[in-house]
Amino acid sequence: MIVRSDMTRSNHITLPLTFVVALMCGALTAEPTSEVDLPPELIDRYEVLIAELRCPKCLNINIADSNAPIATDLRNVVQSQLREGKTNSEIKAFLRERYGDFIDYNPPLSPSTLALWAIPLILLICAAIVFTFVGSKRGTTELSDEEKTRLHQLKAKYPS
Amino acid sequence: MVADRRNFAPLRVALWLPLIAFVGLCVVFFASLEFSPRNELPSPLIDRPVPSFSLPDLHSAVQRTGDDLPEGAFLLNVWATWCFPCREEHPVLMDIAAEGIAVVGLNYKDEDLKAIAWLNNIGDPYRLNLADHDGAFGVDMGVYGVPATYLIDGDHNIRYKHIGPISASQWREELGPIFETLLGANDRA
Secondary structure, eight states, X not given: OHHHHHHHHHHTTTHHHHHHHHHHHHHHOOOOOOOOOOXXXXXXXXXXXXXXXXXXXXXXXXXXXXXXXHHHHHHHHHHHHHHXXXXXXXXXXXXXXXXXXXXXXXXXXXXXXXXXXXXXXXXXXXXXXXXXXXXXXXXXXXXXXXXXXXXXXXXXXXXX | OHHHHHHHHHHHHHHXXXXXXXXXXXXXXXXXXXXXXXXXXXXXXXXXXXXXXXXXXXXXXXXXXXXXXXXXXXXXXXXXXXXXXHHHHHHHHHHXXXXXXXXXXXXXXXXXXXXXXXXXXXXXXXXXEEEESSSHXXXXXXXXXXXXXXXXXXXXXXXXXXXXXXXXXXXXXXXXXXXXXXXXXXXXX
16 A cells, blocks of 8 residues: 555645646636535545546646636536446446546556556665665775774774 | 775665656656647547437427438538537638538527527528527537538448538648548548
């Protein structure tokens, strides 16, 4: 699960851009968000889904937070499909068929998304290698005889 | 001092790595800001058939289906009276229609009377106009902004999606030539 959370973070590698686009979307459209009309047992799934679906108009914002008209429409699509008893993956598949993998903040592993999933792992391995390398160099430092003598001299000079 | 340098030389190189990585990321970000098409998603519907539908005709309210679409290649233009850039695109569509190309309108989340008045006022380039009041067919077509134009081939497959208004030069240089190939393919078939 640690690896997984690291991957999600990599999707947000363009975090500064996210903020800029989010601000722009807020400024350009001002539409009241639609009311949620769902039985209580479906609300949680609804919240999860709209948080994981990306607004196709305002890229880098989910449809839960976007005020774009299309985000309102897609929230309504999610609601009506939940009411029809569709599963989360059926609803996501429905939207992916129409808007592409892009719509899903949690995209499936496929040849086109392989890099997305593999890069964090590769970075993690690189980091591990670097830390091991640097760490071991530091850990195995041995003082030369000359340095030991100097250390003793200094200790004698400045007793603790 | 000699010992110090031997021990810390690799570390000094490593210390530069974050800066190098940072500069590299900056280059990647600026390049993608500059060169990637903004706000344009690749459509998964390309080379797939037009989704089935049953929508009222804007003018007669008669239910239309895929059977009512024009024979041969045509343009499917998503438009609305509330869409400001649609007015800018309108004369280009008039010119395209004047060339004898079939243009089908999808009047998206609009009011019928307003849409009819608009067409009466500034001209009607559409051979057929479908009224998508709640935008449900728009979702099936992957519409997320208006205007949008799809190039449909003779077998009613979606072959190209253009987002935003079509300018005269875009039609001349980009969409027109692609549409020509669809017509050509249709003639050979």
